[in-house]
Amino acid sequence: MNTNYLCKIMLLSLSLSFMSCKINMKTETVNTKSSNKESVTEKNEENPYADANESKRFQSNFDAYFKSNTPSKVDLPYETEEEYQKRMQWWKDAKYGMFIHWGLYSILGGEYNGEITPKIAEWIQNTLKIPGSEYKKLMDQFNPKDFDADEWVSVAKAAGMKYMIITSKHHDGFALFNSKVSAYNVMNTPFKRDIIKELKAACDKQGIKFGLYYSHAIDWDNSQAYIGEGALRDRMNLVDFDSKKMDRAKYLKEKSFPQLREILTNYGTIDIIWFDMGKGLDNEEIREFVKITKELQPNIIISSRIGDEAAPVAMNKDLYFDFFTPSDNYFTGDQMPIPFEMAGTTNTSWGYRKDDHEWRKPNFILNSLIASASRNGNYLLNVGPMASGLMPAEPVKNLKIAGSWLKENGESVYNTTPSPFPWNYNWGYVTQKPNKIYLNVFNWPKNNTIELNGIISSIDKIHVLGNSKNIKFKQDGRFLTLDLAGVSKKEFATPIVVEYKDAELKIDRNLSQNKENNISLDRITSSYMKDEAISSWQFKVHTPGKFKIRIVSNEKGNHSKPVWTGSEQTGSIQVAGKIIPVSLKRDTEMINPTLFFYKEIGSNAGEIELLKAGTYTLQLKGFKIGADKWTEGLGLEKIELIKI
Structure with missing residues (x-):
């Protein structure tokens, strides 16, 4: 087994016919019955969170590439x-x-x-x-x-x-x-x-x-x-x-x-x-x-x-x-x-x-x-x-x-298709089947409330897997709020089933402030301009005010001697016309629950005031991003804007 394996993949320039769903700025329909069909490439797909003039400058956050085939004398079987x-x-x-x-x-x-x-x-x-x-x-x-x-x-x-x-x-x-x-x-x-x-x-x-x-x-x-x-x-x-x-x-x-x-x-x-x-x-x-x-x-x-x-x-x-x-x-x-x-x-x-x-x-x-x-x-x-x-x-x-x-609880794992959401949730992981979304809750929310941000489809009912008792919920536009008070937790993870009647699940993939007024900008929802070391997000704010900025990144490299590359880089955050210098410090740390050997590092990066509701662009500048454990650069996970 290779412990120094440099994996290289890149979405840009590929038109693979088995992409599960397209990413764009519009309200989108996700077909959970057949997630393997090719999606039509939208004009702005390579950078769904930047404006049209910027899109050609950005690439996927995968910072490497697939090699295409070269002519060969060795014929391989054809497969549709x-x-x-x-x-x-x-x-x-x-x-x-x-x-x-x-x-x-x-x-x-x-x-x-x-x-x-x-x-x-x-x-x-x-x-x-x-x-x-x-x-x-x-x-x-x-x-x-x-x-x-x-x-x-x-x-x-x-x-x-x-x-x-x-x-x-x-x-x-x-x-x-x-x-x-x-x-x-x-x-x-x-x-x-x-x-x-x-x-x-x-x-x-x-x-x-x-x-x-x-x-x-x-x-x-x-x-x-x-x-x-x-x-x-x-x-x-x-x-x-x-x-x-x-x-x-x-x-x-x-x-x-x-x-x-x-x-x-x-x-x-x-x-x-x-x-x-x-x-x-x-x-x-x-x-x-x-x-x-x-x-x-x-x-x-x-x-x-x-x-x-x-x-x-x-x-x-x-x-x-x-x-x-x-x-x-x-x-x-x-x-x-x-x-x-x-x-x-x-x-x-x-x-x-x-x-x-x-x-x-x-x-x-x-x-x-x-x-x-x-x-x-x-x-x-x-x-x-x-x-x-x-x-x-x-x-x-x-x-x-x-x-x-x-x-x-295997129903929430086996024979499922991936999460319809392009972002992650702190409480766990999402899987799906036709007319069902499974919320695999590992970290029980302190306020007994879970929010799904971006669901447009009307929800029929919600319950814990294996339990027919309905969970109370409220739908308000793109926000679905689950009330888990009185719900019995299962050991390790509690799978919650969200059922809807629509033939296809409708998701709004725009990034948005949540019901708690916080904003989470995952690396996987960003666009990355590698040559200029710029990561960019676009998001909506419904409740303006002051926010603490927290940058979360992962250790990487050999798991017996992991390294954190955050302190090696400096840069800035630019948002709402303000430039905030950033020099990352190891302010908090915790074991990453998925990666086992590697710590997740939290770095406080100052404060910002967003004065009015609307759409904002945030850019992280000067930081090389390398998501994989052997690639150069910061193992960025997300940027959080926490309402003060």
Whole structure:
């Protein structure tokens, strides 16, 4: 698993036919029955919160890009949008899967000859520069007598997970399957059992979809596994091999392609192939992996890490991958135009690490899952089994507790489509189904009141999921106010169902002051001019007055050593004809409920008086914005204007 994965995506210049809804300044209709149809691009779509004269200057807040395809000799199967959507539907409905990292590194548990690896456990051979001749001796110790495929799948099922993905071969080159291509596999250990075969059978028996992780570009056991120069050199085994003598074409031809054919041929239907860290491969090599995969498993779903984020500019042209994988353990909150999957760990490592007891609790698990679902994503949560074949007890317990909540309340998660709102709410996350919106309330409001800002459709009734008792509410223009006094809270999150009779949900996407007279400007609702470092919002004020300004941003980078880049930048806020200098300080902090390892930092940025009702533009100037955890710039979350 890559902990230094720079994910690059950009909405501008893409016209992907599976965008779920258009963003514009007008009152908009959101069709919850079919959210996958292409939307007509409006003139002002790239900057819905700026005036028409400014729109060409701004770009999406995604600060990187998809590469479009280049001409190739490798032909790939043609697929229409309808075929793509049909193939992807089970995955989008599933929302939640189990990742398993298991191999020889599990025996070491993060320690070799008394030295504790400073990085993730499955990279220990590379990190501690262990010679291959020494590392391969672990084969003689690999005998997980407690391994029970049915038990592993039972844990996933009890957790509420709908699919499982296991490392068939990780970067060390050791295979958990019966490979005729390389003797470096599980059949040549004392265990002598095909792990992949047994897990596939157990998943089939219990109704869990089955996928395989395969490290296709990195292989520390192969003398020809060349990746590239610069930072890519760190991914190779340069302890045993000379990069100048490596021939990647030979590695691909003799090991990677043939093993891919093995795992996609010998185990029946494989539902997902999870490639990882394909950066360094060229376009032709990436396409060859896609070609082999689709020829052998036409309905399989392919992860984005097959290459350096190579992607088509249209759905029906040489699709390289089917879902996007952001950086590990990181969720930006953006509603992406294609389905995404956040891959996360139950502690700080992927492979088993015996000194790591920082386990993700059920509340964090459910936050990450439902936050992803609310923005068109899935959640793939990893467990690193011990060398014995047993899963650590603590994550199993936490997974099952979260699973109990999902068993009772899963209607608000599974088979849902993303939030119709382009902004976030402090109390939790929104999902939807036809004629229903689910408010998954994690943070109970202090005044027992929840406000939905922007709903135009007439509401029929509101109730807690599983309880027919109606919740009192009031509709006033674009404001829907729920009275939760007397409503019983559920553990972790309380799903509240808002039902409406309209065939289509009507939403006003203009940013507006709320009923409490505060204003929240999320990064995901802004427009960003990267070259000039300007973020811009337009919003309506109905009750003027004085406001405190608070800027909220996230730590980012390596989760074992997160950094906050706020203090490194200075700039200004410009609104209502005033310029307010901004130098961010760490005034408040809290653990981000979705990101687990990273703190959310609040910075007081002064005050502003808005003298009359009307529409205002606020600009944050001088701050580079980098939403992803490895990108340069401030991890901006939102700007709050709090009425004094």
